[in-house]
Amino acid sequence: MKKTNDIDELNQRINDFKKRKTASSDVDKLSPQSASKGFQMSIELVSGVFVGAAIGYFLDYVFSTKPLFLCILLVLGGIAGMLNVYKTAHADDKNGERL
Amino acid sequence: MANPLEQFEIKPLINLSFKGYDISFSNSALAMCLTSVAIVIVFALLLRKRTIVPTLMQSVPEALYEFIYNLVKTNVGKGGLKYFSFIFCLFLYIAMGNVFGLFPYSFTFTSHIAAVGALSVLALIFNIVVGVYNRKLGYLRTFLPKGIPYILAPLVVPIEAISLLSKPFSLTVRLVANMTVGHIMLKILGGFVVGLGLFGFVPIIFQALIIIFELFIAVLQAFIYTVLSCIYLGDALRSH
Structure with a gap:
């Protein structure tokens, strides 16, 4: 009877330890490096839209088709921004934690 | 309080013009020249006595080089590795430019979109040239990665093109934003020191801490710029 109690207690302790470990690793993730990564991702996202809009505006200016290209390339720029975020995150995964 | 943006003002030192274009030698250009000269002088001094077992002085550039x-x-x-010298120069130039800007009365040229943007566009052109030189027509695969049906090409090609062109933009904005924000913060706190009179020592403590942090940011941003340039160069050399 005592043995089962011991095992139960041990199990309880292991579970407690696991819980503590996951909690502390969550805290570790909130480092300035993660903030820098987040800042980088946000810039990647916005830069796609900006560059898309700039190219669109330029094409409209050249062909005087305002605002056709601006509208199309704004949307494509948004998609390109998301693609950039994906690529950057993917590159980070491949190289391990670095930035 | 003095205008915190005043420090970013470009002032012409030697007035020059070429066919109506203003190509004056400005304080920004002077900062760039001084940065380049400083890199050469520091490296020449540290590597003056070259030995196989590095001395403390020699180990600094060697550690940077190996890093x-x-x-x-x-x-x-x-x-x-063929393009290592380009990447190494890029890192040294930006890191030294950032650190140089922290000195009083100096000028942070890395806080100007024009200066960093030109550098980023140069890096992009370098990447494209290297990609085309190594992979010839295969470089065009960048715009249509393998496994994507050709029917999607009209959609994927512009997206990939914008993605490629937005790289220098994001590189530039990140570096410029970080440098500008840090310097504005320092200047505003500096204004508080004067404005608070006797209690001015409180912002001075903060400023001392921020300067240390800014030194760290200066090197970190140069490092991030270099890492991303490397990743982009790797993309240009390899197909997806």
Whole structure:
């Protein structure tokens, strides 16, 4: 009877330890490096839209088709921004934690 | 309080013009020249006595060299080591420019979109040239990665093109934003020191801490710029 109690207690302790470990690793993730990564991702996202809009505006200016290209390339720029975020995150995964 | 943006003003030192274009030698250009000269002088002084077992002085540039060497090796691959000198120069130039800007009465040229943007566009052109030189027509695969049906090409090609062109933009904005924000913060706190009179010592403590943090940011941003340039160069050399 005592043995089962011991095992139960041990199990309880292991579970407690696991819980503590996951909690502390969550805290570790909130480092300035993660903030820098987040800042980088946000810039990647916005830069796609900006560059898309700039190219669109330029094409409209050249062909005087305002605002056709601006509208199309704004949307494509948004998609390109998301693609950039994906690529950057993917590159980070491949190289391990670095930035 | 003095205008915190005043420090970013470009003032012409020697007035020059070429066919109606203003090509004056400004304080920004002077900062760039001084940065380049400072790099050469520091490296020449540290590497004055070269020995096989490095002295403390010699180990600083050697550690930097090895650090960037390994960075290029992991991010671009062994084929990218040919372009190591370019990446190393880029890192030194930006890191030294950032640190140089922290000195009083100096000028932070890395806080100007024009200066950093030109550098980023140059890096992009370099990447494209390297990609085309190594992979010839295969470089066009960048715009249509393998496994994508040709029917999607009209949609994917512009997206990939914008993605490629937005790289220098994001590189520039990140570096410029970080540098500008830090310097504005320092200047505003400096204004508080004067404005608070006797209690001015409180912002001075903060300023001392922020300067240390800014030094860290200056090197970190140069490092991030270099890592991303390496990743982009790796993309240009390899197909997806």
